[in-house]
Amino acid sequence: MAAPLAVSLGDPAGIAPEVIAESWLRREEEHLAPFFVVGGAQVLRAAANSRGIDLPIVSIFTPGEAADVFGSALPLLGGEDCTPTFGEPTIEGATLALHSLTSATALALSGEAGAVVTGPIAKSKLAEVGFTQPGQTEFLADACSLPHEAAVMMLAGPSLRTVPLTVHEALSAVPALVTRDLIESKARIVARALARDFGLPSPRIAVTGLNPHAGEDGRMGTEDRDVIVPALATLQAEGLAVTGPHPADALFAAHARDGYDVALCMYHDQALIPIKTLDFDQGVNVTLGLPIVRTSPDHGTAFPIAGKGVASPGAMIAAIRMAGECAARRTVQKAA
Numbered sequence: 231m232a233a234p235l236a237v238s239l240g241d242p243a244g245i246a247p248e249v250i251a252e253s254w255l256r257r258e259e260e261h262l263a264p265f266f267v268v269g270g271a272q273v274l275r276a277a278a279n280s281r282g283i284d285l286p287i288v289s290i291f292t293p294g295e296a297a298d299v300f301g302s303a304l305p306l307l308g309g310e311d312c313t314p315t316f317g318e319p320t321i322e323g324a325t326l327a328l329h330s331l332t333s334a335t336a337l338a339l340s341g342e343a344g345a346v347v348t349g350p351i352a353k354s355k356l357a358e359v360g361f362t363q364p365g366q367t368e369f370l371a372d373a374c375s376l377p378h379e380a381a382v383m384m385l386a387g388p389s390l391r392t393v394p395l396t397v398h399e400a401l402s403a404v405p406a407l408v409t410r411d412l413i414e415s416k417a418r419i420v421a422r423a424l425a426r427d428f429g430l431p432s433p434r435i436a437v438t439g440l441n442p443h444a445g446e447d448g449r450m451g452t453e454d455r456d457v458i459v460p461a462l463a464t465l466q467a468e469g470l471a472v473t474g475p476h477p478a479d480a481l482f483a484a485h486a487r488d489g490y491d492v493a494l495c496m497y498h499d500q501a502l503i504p505i506k507t508l509d510f511d512q513g514v515n516v517t518l519g520l521p522i523v524r525t526s527p528d529h530g531t532a533f534p535i536a537g538k539g540v541a542s543p544g545a546m547i548a549a550i551r552m553a554g555e556c557a558a559r560r561t562v563q564k565a566a
């Protein structure tokens with residue numbers, strides 16, 4: 231049995247508290263592994279109330295107590311809290327979000343938690359309280375003493391998996407960042423992770439072109455011909471099932487998606503638009519390459535709809551489910 235999952239609160243002014251509450255409410259029908267939340271009791275209660283949920287919360291003092299509580303109440307670890315201000319992010323709330331993320335990550339690293347599921351944070355708000363990384367992915371890399379490039383973001387839904395080669399970078403900076411080394415290193419991490427955590431021993435990796443029509447033989451940009459093609463040749467020589475560079479505009483059609491297990495895309499929106507178009511309410515942001523399991527819903531804080539009872543809990547439920555599945559698989563692997 232894997233250890234319970236640690237769920238970080240996310241920005242308390244966003245929708246994370248309410249979708250976490252809804253996830254606990256649906257724990258049986260959604261077959262969710264036991265989880266506990268780190269901090270934010272009054273925020274969670276207020277968020278639940280905004281959806282008409284009378285949320286039973288029980289404080290636990292160690293993660294090990296979570297499983298016994300989970301069937302009748304939401305286990306909560308840690309007493310840090312803040313005043314609920316739905317839709318209005320505050321410094322107090324950002325501080326709580328950062329402390330919750332830090333504690334949840336530490337519990338996963340110690341093995342007391344089987345995984346960390348991160349509630350969405352607002353990067354710009356967290357930067358005001360000392361968060362220096364581009365996102366939670368890089369925060370987790372630092373916590374695991376890994377270089378940022380070793381932590382690979384994958385978005386996974388029922389229809390599609392995508393990985394952005396470059397992530398939170400200005401579009402103008404992307405062409406220079408598309409290098410053979412980055413393509414080769416991320417493809418290797420993806421291949422290893424899909425074998426380890428997703429039961430795909432030889433995953434088919436479709437790599438997109440950077441330019442329209444994958445450069446049209448160099449007539450619309452040369453990165454595809456001069457950078458991506460050689461990188462793929464190197465990976466193919468190593469035995470990885472990589473193909474491309476594929477024209478990105480046709481790669482996400484239903485018939486095309488049957489031909490690969492994951493699409494390695496050149497930049498953030500090239501990877502995230504299709505997954506959030508096809509599977510928004512079931513999309514999971516999973517970090518590959520870490521010694522711990524980390525997932526997050528594909529959405530953000532959604533401040534404008536926080537506390538209004540309209541946020542879908544689907545992606546948070548999917549993130550918790552995937553974390554439980556990956557944690558259970560790693561527990562079996564360790565025991566073997």
Ligand SMILES: NC(=O)c1ccc[n+]([C@@H]2O[C@H](COP(=O)([O-])OP(=O)(O)OC[C@H]3O[C@@H](n4cnc5c(N)ncnc54)[C@H](O)[C@@H]3O)[C@@H](O)[C@H]2O)c1
Binds near residue numbers: 249351527
């Ligand atoms: N997992 C994460 O930590 C994560 C993911 C994406 C964005 N963010 C952060 O969140 C903040 C807002 O980002 P954004 O506006 O680009 O993205 P967002 O996902 O917060 O919102 C995009 C749109 O989707 C809607 N939406 C989001 N989640 C929804 C849900 N569960 N149900 C119904 N509608 C939903 C929002 O109302 C909005 O219209 C930013 O600071 C960004 O950095 C965090």
Ligand SMILES: N[C@H](C(=O)O)[C@H](O)COP(=O)(O)O
Binds near residue numbers: 365
């Ligand atoms: N790029 C992610 C998305 O749009 O879903 C989001 O910003 C989360 O990134 P981190 O998990 O690195 O914070």
